Amino acid sequence: MPRLLRVLAPAVLLAATLAAVLLGLGIGGAADERALADPGAVVRYGLPLSRTLVNVAMAGLIGAVVMAVWAVAGEGRDPDARGAGAASGGREAGIAMDVAAGSAALLTVASAATILFTYVDVSGLAFSLDASFGAGLAQFVTEIELGRLWLVELLLAAGTTVLAFAIRERRLTLLVLVAALATALPLASQGHAAGASGHAQAVNSLLVHLVGAAVWLGGLLTLVFLARAVDRPRLAVLTARYSTLALCAFIGVAASGVVSAWLRVGTWDALLGTGYGRLVILKTAALVLLGGFGAFQRSRLIPRIVASPRGGRVFAWFVVAELAVMGAASGIAGALGRTATPVSFEPAQEQGSGISPAEWLTGDPLPPELTPLSYLTEWKFDLAWALVSAFGIALYLAGVIRLARRGDRWPVGRTIAWILGMLVLFYTTNGPFNAYEAYLFSVHMLGHMLLTMLIPLVLVLGAPVTLALRACEKRGDGSWGGREWILWGVQTPFSRIVTHPAVAAVVFAGSLWVFYFTPIFRWAMAEHLGHQWMIVHFLISGYLFSLSMIGVDPVPYRFPYPLRLVTLFATMASHAFFGVTLMTGDGLMLADWFGAMGRSWGATPLEDQSAGGGIAWGIGELPTLALALIVAVQWSRSDAKEQRRKDRAADRSDDAELRAYNAMLARQAERDARAPRR
Template sequence: MTVTSAGPAEQPVRDRLTDPSGVRSVLIALLAVVGSIAAVIVTAASAATALQLTGVPDPGWLTTYGMPVMTVIGQLSAAIGLGCVVFAAFFVPSQDNGALDVGGFRAMRWAATSMTVWAVCALAMIPLSISDVSGSPLSETLVPKNLMTAYGVVADGRYWLWTAIFAVLAAVVARVAMRWGWTFLAMALALLSLMPSALLGHSSAGGAHDLATNSLILHIVAAALWMGGLMAVLAYAFGDGRWRTLAVARYSRVAFWCLLVVALSGIINALVRMSLGDLLTTTYGLVAVGKFVAVVLAGLLGGLHRKVTIDELAATDEPRKSLFVRFAVVELVVFAVAFGLGAGLSRTPPPVLGTANVSPMELKIGYDLDGPPTFTKLFVDWRFDLIFGTFAIVAAIVYLRGVYRLHKRGDKWPVGRTVSWLLGCAALLIATSSGFGRYAPAMFSIHMMSHMMLSMLVPVLLVLGGPVTLALRAIPPAGRGNPPGPREWILTAIHSPYSRFITNPFIVVTLFVGSFYVLYLGGLFDAVVENHSAHLLMNLHFLVSGYLFYWLVIGIDPAPRQISPVAKLGVVWGSLPFHAFFGVALMMTGSIIAETYYRSLQHPWNFDMAADQRMGGGIAWATGEFPLVVVMLALLIQWHRQDDRAARRFDRKEERDDDAELESYNQMLRRMNAPAPVSAEAETGAEDLAAQGDGER
């Protein structure tokens, strides 16, 4: 039955989606076959060269071709799983009580199945990757004793196990989710399941692997969201979903940005591994060109069918969903080819792969440092961080767009808030992409400088920018009877139980201060410092924990918890001494934190690790004073403004009531000062006493 896109008042309460599971299963099988064929063809063209370069024995055809097939099936499943979760969260609305509507509910069930397949493929990749690295046939690798012995040696096996764990958790959450809020947990777990894939293969080895890994993270996430979202929208539109026009329109906006990210990150990742001259002269270059062509073709098809078919889907008389379905199926097939080429590309040796001419420092952090840091180098010697640097630029542009939207409609926005936000974005860019970010992986003191900027300076400036308030004023409300949009999502997030939990003062202070002790004095930094992913997670933790802390104590945005200025002052005074103690403890520590790692870098200058660590502790101790001054000043200003607002509200109320409250207060004072009334008996008694006194005289 066809459900037309009439107005909200004419539509049924619940979505009457037909079940497109059969068509979906056939389409997924087709995509898996197409992608696997492309991956096998690429692998066959480069398998001999790969074996020759690695110098390991041939593990057999089952491993050689099983790995790309499992990779492409797993990545397609992961993309569909992530796309379905995002579809349930943002592309179609939930019911008024927060429960998932039939479209979102069914998408979450599809996500659970897809993530389960992704987990199975990841588990299958453990013995396959061990067989590939060791050159042993798969039959020998599957022997439990051999498998357990090799698992502790082959890093790829551990990465794939983590992938399987996150995929299973995402599948479980997606399977039991009945309400809209649970989609975000499933989304986070699905994204985490994609992260180990970015740390495998060519991008994680050799020079410039920091750029290669960051670009691959962006590439994988954007491609999965692009392809998986299209699959979810296609299945929903094929089932005559009530909100199909809305879903396609929302997906179209997301797909445009995914196209840009996939294309740019793919170009960066390819150029890290080869020169422009290798594009048409090597197998790796030809496959990379083929993948880029497939991405561009998918983008053109997407732009064409979204331009043509959205209006067709919105037709109230006879919507031509078949036109959208045909375009979408062709686009998905092109996606499958691109995924297959990508899986085959991961098995193809790039033109520059060996590490014979790579220095120990470049092997560890991805680049060389030619000398100790100087003031000039810290501010001039830049290496752009594709994750946090891009976020800083995008955040500044989005904020300015919101300010422009307010000014365009005649509303004012404080200039100070705009300046504060832009300074925060600039500080984030400097902390991660300037010489501070460049030297941070190689020197503990510079790492601590970057850490303090990310946890102390950047969050203060961003919080004072009031981004949530700007978003709530700049984004128009969805309107009564319409599906919720970004403004409603923000309000729901602010007032959610999770937000109330995470903004509990005890939780906030523990995350902000306690993590310093656990990370540096608890030995965690020693264990994870060599991993590029750990540096990304540390930067993210510093930024988020600092933002939560300052949002609680000086935030001007709406917050789940409102505490008094006195309580805010208590939180600041109660937490910052622990930060100072941490700096002192760091300076007094006798052992060198991460000594093995810093020694393995073999700095090309005289590097005193003990002195560098003491300097890092001094930086941690000294920088705690700056936010204290800023926070105290901000609290005093907010306190003064709060009193002024209360006084103005009182004056307006008195003007409306003709000073009724003041007059009532004056009457109370007059009653208190008036002489007490004298009763008749007391007056008679007083006359008798007066007469008695006269007689005695």
């Protein structure tokens, strides 16, 4: 790529972003002077510009780190690594991490500027250097939710900057990736008022949108800087890997964009007749155009990079054009963030006395009475977990298809188990359990049992790690793909600890007591982040326990079969005791939550809690009993396999072991016969 284009590409991105922000502010009306408490033109334009710069910088950070982790060659590569990637050594990873560090630094500065502009905007005070302005700013970032979120964003960006500059070792880039992804959490939480209807769905949808757009935009920007350091064949390889990431990102951005837009627009009339709706249409057009860019890049551009002597130059100008469209989309998104939405998102607590207690607590109205039919008709969709389920099925089937194409077979039962587990996960996180779990403890407990016991059990039977190790190709260019990261992950000391059967059993059984009898329970019910943590924790703890008991995927150590059965019966006893404790208790857990919903239907809160205890004791033991049966079957099959192995060995040696044993017995009998004579 010509050196000029390395400068031109980022410049085009920023110019297109700036132009789109200004155009979007005019279309949406966010730049108009306000009748009351107008902050001035500097803030009206400066706030959306700095906020958009935050988005672009975060994209550069996340996209660059993802490329460093997944696509490029880096330090610590295989000794037998071959090809251009191996020859470039750690240079590719160094370039990607430099882009990440620069983007993180820009994110820090842009976040600080946004804090200042936001405070001036919401306070109505003019900027000054006196003590009262500073005191008000300090109060804003410590006591007001919006200010606290921006302060967290600033601190995360600053910490990630230090990590990105300091870390270059391949495995430690995972730490940078976690920190980079964390910078998206405060931004997603700002996109929808806490306590407003649909808050959880909106936050998850916006988080998917931010991360997807970041991987898409930041990965392409990183590719621009990498292109100068590699030859054309290597550029084609890196572009193909980026294209796969971009396709996944496009799916996430498109799906989350539809959900977010519909939550905020509400009606077709609002889509066509409001400034916000017109901006949504423009952003949709940019997304469709970018999808066309991606299809062209994957089908036509990548082969041409190697085939044509001018392939590198064609790629360069194509990337510049794509970055211009991405900048326009980012600018429109920035303007959308400052434009009034047709659907109001006022928190329920601020709507006065006309709301129900349930809506005041959860932000959502109380659902209709729970009936058997409700388990089919009531849904509360969560885009993030819907995409997890969809991608989980798609990637698993892709692995099975890859094995079939090269002539390998994969058991159909394992495929069915994995798909079933993902479908139950989708149903649990998007269906009636998600709709009622905040209001009924019994429904919450039933969903908990599915998350920690049934879903992990069937997912473990799918043996996803074994499939991935067989289906993922080994890379020989110094980069790490799925196979390399999985092999490293299962061999780490941390993996040895968390997959040890004793540790997995203690976490599995102890999580019930720690979760429900500590403040963690309230955090999970009242806070969106706590609820998502709860789902992830119980899925992982249940998966590790099932893996240590019946899994076929590789782990460092498993108990002998008798000890596995003992462990299972011990966990069953712990669950039973927990369920009996809830059933016989006379105090209501989270009384100011479950007891204050104002339900006029269903069992009383204490009766419902007792039913939840019965679920934990009765229904919750069924998956554990299934585990015990599977362990018993595996034990019997193991004995049969061992006997067949011995039979085959005897056939090969003509029963040499048996004849040697008989000869030893004969010699011993002869010695015993001579003993009396002596």
